[in-house]
Amino acid sequence: MGTVIDSHFLALTAIVTVGYQLFFFIVTALLKFDKVTDFAGGTNFVILALLTLIVKGSWHFRQVVLSLLVVVWGLRLGLFLLMRILQWGEDRRFDETRANLGKLTIFWIFQAVWVWTVSLPLTVVNASNRNPSIQTEDIIGWIMWSLGILVEAVADQQKLAFKNSPENRGKWCNVGVWKYSRHPNYFGEIFLWWGIFVASTPVLENAEWLVIFGPIFLTLLLLFVSGIPLLEESADKKYGNNATYRDYKRTTSPLILLPPALYGNLPSWFKATFLFEFPLYSRNLTQESWYRSSQQGSNEQKMH
Template sequence: MDYKHLLFIALISLIACCFIMAMVWLWAKKIKNAGVVDVFWALNFPVITIITFFLSDGYEPRKILICAMFLLAELRLGIHLWQRVIGHLDEEEGRYEQLRKEWGDKASRNFFVFFQFQAISNVILAVPFFIITANQSQGISILEFIGAAVWVIAFFGEMIADRQLAAFKKDRSNKGQVCDTGLWHYSRHPNYFFEWLTWMGYFIFALASPWGILAIISPAVILYLLTRVTGVPNNEEQNLRSKPVAYKKYQETTSAFFPWKKKR
């Protein structure tokens, strides 16, 4: 494995992602909606995939398999987020609106830094991908098949959770209520859980490659971001502001992240 070449691919990916996020920041500044960053955070991964596929020198069938997995998952997420955000570009999502209020005059500068941090996180999270596509060993191992199986479960789990929530919100009779059906009956954030599980699939897949243990950084960072920074905390705060009584009751009975049976 040529580590200098790996670093070169990571650097090219970082430059591309930072440039994209700078352009997205300019657009977000113009339309006064920072929520578009979520869409392009997901869509940066396909950019990394294309760069890595053509520049890496690993075993071709393995490259095709992991690139297909990466592209499919992140394009699905990007398209889902695009459909959610594009419908109300004139209305900024609550968590970003709150940040804009808290940052005041420094909002524009802070959002630029925030957008660039998202680009950096894209490259950090792609570590398993860089490692896997550089693996030149012939054949697909049992660990890689297990990783792919975990990925399949996570992919369909996240897609189902997103569709269940979208269907719930589409029903006007549910306005002001909390989605507590399907996967949302067992977790307050099943979409986030399955997103994390997707990265666990990549990690397991990477364990078959030299230095694959380093890929643990991806599910670890995703877990931290989702449960401590931008995912669960912001979402919970927004839900408590918009429907305090119903969501408080939901919090008392339902697991925050990992799907589990209801509490009494």
């Protein structure tokens, strides 16, 4: 991708990623042990960051900073998710795939693609011989990463504390940053990886700009495939008949953190066009219940 050495690094990271994910796939398939799934994903990013930094060996300041940011993110997320699943027990996401080798294989292939693709901006930076001085894009990218990981970490801890409280059993999380977004952890993750990309741009030339596919892939994945759609479907099935939940969903942004009073009064077309409130996030709520929820919310606002 631009230079011969880039191609070598892309091949190296692909081989390492496939090998690492294959190892954990075998463990999962043979032992029916899926508690290491998220740990395998997060730590794989750490391995690629350190591997490309060390193998290249140029230790440019930008390379070191971006590698450190990815290592911090990967270790925090991987260890947090591992501790959480060990505490909660089996991962319900794999109830249908645990005994199905075909579905399990597809999942692990997808995870390997996710790791390799999202790591592309850092891989190319660490493989590059170019070392321009620190620019505005670097600072902006580092700030974006900082804000993103802060939101993600706070959201994770708040939800964990909420779920661990016996008095919240059977309730959906709507405390802290979860008042302002139905999926603040995903917002943080998307935002920080776009920050990594922005901070990589001073190094990119020609076809290397294709690494933008990394954050795009992550964003599309969480918006349309394995992130928000699955959690929205699960929550709708559990709480869809609860008027308070429907009002929470109507007044709370699906991704971007916004005040409920503002978001709840925005027109549906605006939400769908600019704020990611896609119809697939509500397809499991009947039109009738959704209409009742909207009418109830409007009446309550008029009363206040």
